[in-house]
Amino acid sequence: MTALDVREALPVTVTAARATGLRKVYGRTVAVEGIDLEVPTGSVLGMLGPNGSGKTTLIRMLLGLTRPTAGAAELLGARVPDAVASALPHVGALVEGPGFHPFLSGRENLRRAAAAEPLLASERIPAAVGEALDRVGLGHAADRRYRGYSLGMKQRLGLAGALLVPRRLVVLDEPTNGLDPAGTRDVRTIIGELHAAGSTVIVSSHLLAEVEATCTHVAVLQSGSLIAAGELGGLLDAGTSGLVVTTPDVESALVAVRGAGATAVPDTGAEPGIVVTGGPAAPEIVALLVRAGVAVHEARRRRPRLEELFAQLTEGQ
């Protein structure tokens, strides 16, 4: 795609980004407190956390924009910040919102950014800028001044800047800020494409449904500390799971199950039923209900949604 060679390319490492005991203190405020995190190559890591939980500070330290107070970071196998220059050409990032000049058009802004991209051959710049603009759906507004862009268009332009060159790692800090539903969907599509092409993606977001739909891994931060990290599926399974039983005989079902020592509540879903947590295993509960004469229409395991897991983790139960 670009006129470049991989002869001296960085070796592909198993870990795209790594934080070891990263800590950042601003004055008396501890922004990030001893975070150990590994982002496997090829994964899509969703970084979650309430406002002020240290997501952006962690990202800035991983990218070498901020020096950590203690600890070490590694980006595509290169030490940050000393050797980060060898990794950054392969990294596209949208950090702390899009940054562009208001008096230039979107296209001119991107050309200026492209001129600084080491992996972009000079003759490729106009085409690469055009492709990036089309990819984020800004082709029609490319020659308007950035000053007149809407919040969502600015965000799209920032995304285009991260996609100027095929990247090994793309870091998106709150990419869906200010985007309309179509824009949010576009971001999800782009993340999917990057993932399919083998790029690693780190995306911080407060839209949990988005993260659940696009991510393979999750890291949850609170007050500067990492409180959970791992594969999305594994984390959800480890969360409070339950058995959902659809039945018209809610009352007798509750009595039967509670009698066996399980916790059960009426299901708040569309169909009448109960949600069972704890107690005997699922087959025993179904057998118990049948023996008690409860009409079981459906029984299925329920994984908690990411939203519930996130609430459990961050609200300290």
Added chain:
Amino acid sequence: MTITTPTTPTTPGGLPERTAAPLGRLLAAEVRWVFRRPRTLITLGLFALIPILIAIGVVVADEGGPGLIGAVAGNGLVLPIASLTVALTLLLPLAVAMAAADAIAGEAAHGTLRGLLLAPVSRLRLVGVKAFGVLVVALAAALVIAVIGVIAGMVVVGDADGQMVTLSGTTLGFGAGIARVALVAIWVVGQLAAVGAVALAVSSLTEHPLVVLASVLGGLIAFGVLGAIPALDWLGPWLLTSGWSAGADALRDPIDLSGLGSSTLRALCYVAIGLGFTVWRMQRRDA
């Protein structure tokens, strides 16, 4: 939305992988950015008015007063030198400070400094590119005043033989006169480089461009006051502004280079200190 992205850029027979964009491309992009900025163009346009206004003023007054501007009367080639000297006291340093303010503090305020560092442009190289951009602005401003000054001097003030009457009373031919103008213009750029280097240093400390303008303006005024206090004579050699009247020396015959030389040397010291501090600070700056 249908472009697929390979993980690693591959095309056989290309260049070995780079970790920095070509320097020429960066410098060209910087200069293009500087001259696309509306305020740069407006400033340069206003600078073009300086020699024109002085020329009109001289013609209207129609008599040679004392000093450099008085010498312009009937002596066209003195106009660009007088204009440069007048502009150097405040307007030119202000324009250079503005460029330096936009170069680092302004980029930080827009969030574009982060983009450049992530590209990546190394921090050392960034200072070099920014210093180059500021120098280009100083050069363009001095050039505008010099060229418009020569033209306005020829057209408005005029001189039958296109000659320059020096302060020593002798006359120089057109070619020698132009050479004197060029010498002063280059000397002015040197002084502006000193202002620009210090302004860049301030710019690297803040993300508010106004702080840079205020510092440079305040510094110039403070230097002027310090230079005017007789008890502080010993401070003279350290003040950048104390050599700024040396431009008129180019109008003596034979030319007196001592003032121009020593002030240029002083300017180079300011450049070294200013850029040195900027580099030191940018290595540590959070973006």
